[in-house]
Amino acid sequence: xxxxxxxxxxxxxxxxxxxxxxxxxxxxxxxxxxxxxxxxxxxxxxxxxxxxxxxxxxxxxxxxxxxxxxxxxxxxxxxxxxxxxxxxxxxxxxxxxxxxxxxxxxxxxxxxxxxxxxxxxxxxxxxxxxxxxxxxxxxxxxxxxxxxxxxxxxxxxxxxxxxxxxxxxxxxxxxxxxxxxxxxxxxxxxxxxxxxx
Numbered sequence: 001x002x003x004x005x006x007x008x009x010x011x012x013x014x015x016x017x018x019x020x021x022x023x024x025x026x027x028x029x030x031x032x033x034x035x036x037x038x039x040x041x042x043x044x045x046x047x048x049x050x051x052x053x054x055x056x057x058x059x060x061x062x063x064x065x066x067x068x069x070x071x072x073x074x075x076x077x078x079x080x081x082x083x084x085x086x087x088x089x090x091x092x093x094x095x096x097x098x099x100x101x102x103x104x105x106x107x108x109x110x111x112x113x114x115x116x117x118x119x120x121x122x123x124x125x126x127x128x129x130x131x132x133x134x135x136x137x138x139x140x141x142x143x144x145x146x147x148x149x150x151x152x153x154x155x156x157x158x159x160x161x162x163x164x165x166x167x168x169x170x171x172x173x174x175x176x177x178x179x180x181x182x183x184x185x186x187x188x189x190x191x192x193x194x195x196x197x
Contacts, residue, residue: 010041014050021054029054045071049078056085074105080112087120096129103136111142118151130155131164143171150178157182 008016013036020029033051041047048071055064068074068082079102086094095117102109114137118130134152142148149172156165169175169183 008035008039010044010046013039013041013044013047017047017050017054021050021057024058026055026058026060029058042070043072045073045075045078049075049081052078053081056081061085061089074107076107076110076113079107080110080116083113084116087116090120092120092129099133108140109136110140111145111148114140114142115148115151118148118155130159130161134168144173146172146174146176146179150176150182153179153182157185 013032016032017029017036020026020032029051036042036044036047036051048067051067052064052071055061055067064082064085068078071078079098082098083095083102086092086098099109099113099117102113114133117133118137130152137143137145137148137152149168153165153168156162156168165182169179172179
C-alpha cells in the first residue's frame with residue numbers, strides 16, 4: 001500500500017493493529033502506533049480503540065491504559081477492552097473504577113461489559129460487586145440473555161450464593177447447554193427447594 005503511494009487511513013490502521021494483536025507482535029504494533037501518530041491519527045477513536053485492544057491482548061496493560069487515558073473520545077469497545085484487561089489480571093478495584101467512570105459518562109455498559117466483569121468477579125470474593133453488576137444487567141434489559149445469565153450463575157456458585165444462582169437459572173427463558181452444565185456441576189443447586197429443572 002505504501003509503495004503504491006496510497007497512505008493508510010483510519011480504516012486501514014485498525015485492521016493492521018488488530019492483526020498485530022492476533023499475532024502477538026507487540027514490537028511491530030508499536031511501530032504501527034508511531035506511524036499512526038505521524039499520520040495525524042492520534043485522536044481517531046477507531047485507531048485508538050484498536051491500539052488499546054492490541055496493547056491489552058499483547059500483555060502491555062499499562063500502555064493500553066496510557067492510550068485509553070489520552071483518548072479524547074472513547075467507544076464502548078475501548079471501555080470494554082480496559083474492563084476485560086483488568087479483570088483478567090485480577091485488578092477488580094481498577095475494574096470498578098473504570099466501570100463507575102463508564103456509568104458517569106455518555107455511554108452505557110453493554111452485554112460485553114457485564115459479561116467481562118461477571119466472568120471474573122468470582123475471583124474477587126465480593127458478593128456485593130457481583131450483585132451490583134447483576135442489577136446493572138437487569139436495569140439495562142440484559143437479564144434474559146443466556147450468556148450473561150450463565151456468567152452470573154457461575155459467579156454466584158463460586159461465591160457460594162447457590163440460592164441466587166438457582167434464581168437466575170429459574171428466571172432464564174432459554175437455557176443453553178452451559179446453563180445445564182453449571183446447574184449440574186454444583187450438587188447443591190439440584191437439592192435446593194427453589195430449583196426448577
